[in-house]
Amino acid sequence: MRFALPVPTLLVLESLERTATGVALRVHGRSRRRPPCPSCGGSAVVRHGYHERHLADLPWLGCRVTLQLKLRRFRCGNPRCPRRTFVEQLPGLALPRGRETLRLSQLMRRVGYAVGGRPGARLLVHCGVATSDDTVLRRVTAAPTRTDTVAVRVLGVDDWAWRRRQHYGTMLMDLERCRVVDLLPVRSAGSFAQWLLVHPGVEVITRDRSTLYADGARFGAPRAVQINDRYHLLANLSDAVESDVRELELQAGFDQARGLRPSPPSRESRRLRCRQARYERYQAVMNLTRRGETQLEIAAKLGLGPSTVSNWQHAGHFPERRIRSDRRRDQFRAPRRDSAAWSTPPVATHFAPSRVAGLLAKASREMKAPQRSYLCSFFRLCPVARRLRRLILGFRAMLRWRRANRLATWIDKASTAGFRSVAQYAKTLRRDIRAAELAITTPWSNGPIEGQINRLKCIKRQMYGRAGFALLKARVLPFEPVSAP
Numbered sequence: 001m002r003f004a005l006p007v008p009t010l011l012v013l014e015s016l017e018r019t020a021t022g023v024a025l026r027v028h029g030r031s032r033r034r035p036p037c038p039s040c041g042g043s044a045v046v047r048h049g050y051h052e053r054h055l056a057d058l059p060w061l062g063c064r065v066t067l068q069l070k071l072r073r074f075r076c077g078n079p080r081c082p083r084r085t086f087v088e089q090l091p092g093l094a095l096p097r098g099r100e101t102l103r104l105s106q107l108m109r110r111v112g113y114a115v116g117g118r119p120g121a122r123l124l125v126h127c128g129v130a131t132s133d134d135t136v137l138r139r140v141t142a143a144p145t146r147t148d149t150v151a152v153r154v155l156g157v158d159d160w161a162w163r164r165r166q167h168y169g170t171m172l173m174d175l176e177r178c179r180v181v182d183l184l185p186v187r188s189a190g191s192f193a194q195w196l197l198v199h200p201g202v203e204v205i206t207r208d209r210s211t212l213y214a215d216g217a218r219f220g221a222p223r224a225v226q227i228n229d230r231y232h233l234l235a236n237l238s239d240a241v242e243s244d245v246r247e248l249e250l251q252a253g254f255d256q257a258r259g260l261r262p263s264p265p266s267r268e269s270r271r272l273r274c275r276q277a278r279y280e281r282y283q284a285v286m287n288l289t290r291r292g293e294t295q296l297e298i299a300a301k302l303g304l305g306p307s308t309v310s311n312w313q314h315a316g317h318f319p320e321r322r323i324r325s326d327r328r329r330d331q332f333r334a335p336r337r338d339s340a341a342w343s344t345p346p347v348a349t350h351f352a353p354s355r356v357a358g359l360l361a362k363a364s365r366e367m368k369a370p371q372r373s374y375l376c377s378f379f380r381l382c383p384v385a386r387r388l389r390r391l392i393l394g395f396r397a398m399l400r401w402r403r404a405n406r407l408a409t410w411i412d413k414a415s416t417a418g419f420r421s422v423a424q425y426a427k428t429l430r431r432d433i434r435a436a437e438l439a440i441t442t443p444w445s446n447g448p449i450e451g452q453i454n455r456l457k458c459i460k461r462q463m464y465g466r467a468g469f470a471l472l473k474a475r476v477l478p479f480e481p482v483s484a485p
Contacts, residue, residue, distance in 0.1 A: 006057060006067070006101045010090045014070075022064030022128070025057075029071060035088050037076040044077035051087045056100040058107065059128030067101065069093075104129065105139055106481060112136035113479050116462050137467075141474045151201035152181055156449040157213050158229075159187045160456050171456070171476075173449040175206065180452055183473045189216035196220025206444045208232040209432065228432065228439040229446040230399060234361075236425060241392060242357040243421035248382040249351055278321070285312050351378050360389045361396060388419055404437040452476070 005011045005027065014026040036043050051073045057065040072088050094101050100108075108131060111120040117133035117140075124131050156173040170184035170192060181199075184191050193216040196202060206227045207213040217226055281302060288298045295313070299306045312319065351374075359367065359375045367375070379385055391414055398406050411433070414426035429436055439445070459475050 004060075006103055007090060007092050010093065011069075019066070021130075022066065023060060024066045024068055026068045026070070028069070029088060029090055031088075034074065037074075037078065037081055037083060038086055038089075039083040040076065040078050040081040042076060042078045042081065045074040046077060047072055048075040048085050049073045053087075055094055055098070056104055056129070058101070058104050062128045064128050064130060108136050109139040109142070110479065112140040113475055116459075116475075117466075137471060141470055150177075152176075152199060153201065154204040154206070154444060155181075155202045155224075156206045156444075156446050157192065157217075158208060158446055158449050158453060159210075160453050171449060171453060173452060175444060175448060178448050179478050180449075180476055183469075183476050185469050188212060189219070192216030193220030196224075204442075204444060206446050207435075208446070209236055209428070214432070214435075225438065226435045227442055227444055228435040230439050231446065231450065233399070233429075233436065233439060234396070237392065237395060237422070238357055238361065240421035240425040241360060241388065242353045244388060244419040245351075245353040245356045245360070245385070247420065248385055248388075249353065252381050275321070279318055282312055282318050285309055289313055351381070356385075360385065361392045363393065384418075387417060388422070391417060391419075391422065399440055402440050404440040407433065407437055407440065 005013065005025075010030050011027045012030050014028060016026075017024050034043070034045050034047070037045055049072075051071045053069045053071060055067040055069060057067050059065055069090075071090075073085055074088065075085050076083055089096070092102060095105070098105065108120070108124060108129070111124055114120070115123065117137040120136045121131055121133040124136070152172075152174045154175040156175045158171055159168045160171050161168055168187040170187050171180060172182045172184070172195065173180050182195065184195065189212045192213055196217065197220050200221075202221045202224050204227060205213075205217045205221065205224050206229055207217065208229055209232050214226060217224060281304065284302055285298055285304070288301065293301075295306050295309045298304070299309050302309075356375070356378050359371055359378075362371070364372065391410075394410055394413075398404075398410060407429075411426045411430050415423050417423065456472070456476050460472060463471065
């Protein structure tokens with residue numbers, strides 16, 4: 001039983017009794033030495049009396065445990081000391097003026113760090129610890145003593161969203177040890193530069209292609225090497241390819257409308273088959289109407305809606321179906337050089353730009369038969385997209401085989417290939433070509449920090465509307481135990 005106490009070397013068990021709420025343990029300190037005065041440090045102290053302190057401890061088999069601790073009170077003999085009396089302290093047992101032992105506080109902090117305030121309080125009640133969600137959150141946000149003094153050498157930086165497309169913060173991570181080192185509430189070059197000035201020693205910085213972090217690293221750590229993240233290189237290229245695919249589809253639609261390019265035969269034949277089947281249903285409706293049958297009877301026989309039957313009866317002729325357009329495509333800004341010549345609306349296309357962009361970046365041996373057929377259909381509509389595919393595959397091969405010496409040549413080809421968005425991507429890549437070359441040749445990337453940002457999103461959604469930045473930062477940073485006083 002003695003070894004079940006929080007600090008068995010400092011406590012002596014007097015008795016154990018069962019109460020209405022659990023188990024009460026009466027204990028007192030083992031030491032008989034007189035402690036020095038905490039104010040003046042003098043040793044001229046005399047025992048003045050006793051002080052009883054009640055501390056909650058870890059539960060036993062689901063029962064609540066209370067320590068009734070009897071401590072000695074002393075009087076300081078120094079007449080100049082501002083403290084008249086004081087109570088002896090047992091290190092490692094509890095925090096000053098705390099109402100639970102240090103190990104119970106540590107348990108509440110771990111549970112709150114993992115699941116949050118309200119879920120943590122409910123879980124602790126089932127385990128035999130009576131507490132509230134506010135108490136659990138106070139333990140989580142309690143500032144621990146940081147014992148980690150290792151300087152960060154390889155730093156990863158990326159943004160996280162308070163609210164997407166409106167307000168962002170910054171996450172900083174030590175990529176060598178895979179530990180989040182800090183969380184900033186804003187995303188700016190100034191805040192990042194200030195953090196780097198306070199934490200010297202950073203030699204390598206991995207970042208996305210944003211100029212904010214590039215400028216902040218340039219001012220805060222001018223000697224540090226900056227590296228683009230490989231994922232962001234591919235993601236930005238994919239966005240540029242998607243924009244160009246949308247432009248190619250739009251151009252092909254206008255060419256078909258002006259008669260410069262024939263419509264795809266498979267799509268036209270499908271449209272004609274659907275029209276023929278709809279026309280046959282229209283003829284059947286009109287024949288049943290001439291026989292005197294009601295709208296509900298016609299709808300039940302042909303499997304149509306009563307409103308459709310009514311519309312066809314009052315149309316007077318076969319109602320042709322309008323060709324639906326792609327709203328995203330129609331809203332996209334078309335090239336200006338042919339805008340004056342367009343006098344007829346574009347013909348709808350049936351290709352998703354995001355899917356086409358993904359297939360253009362995929363090797364043929366990795367495609368399934370439906371994917372290969374889908375891409376070939378797009379090539380029949382836009383043959384010039386084959387050149388776009390060769391550019392993308394060349395860039396991916398350069399990343400895979402780490403051939404940074406070919407990056408400048410690829411940028412020249414992409415700039416003169418005739419694809420507006422890819423040319424703009426190549427232009428911005430040329431301005432930061434050194435960081436892009438290091439992204440190809442070095443092993444560092446922002447992959448670990450992307451995983452931590454996903455974890456932050458999960459935590460943020462758990463606490464949405466009920467917490468602030470202090471709690472979010474406490475739950476995102478690595479868990480640090482509260483040190484004993």
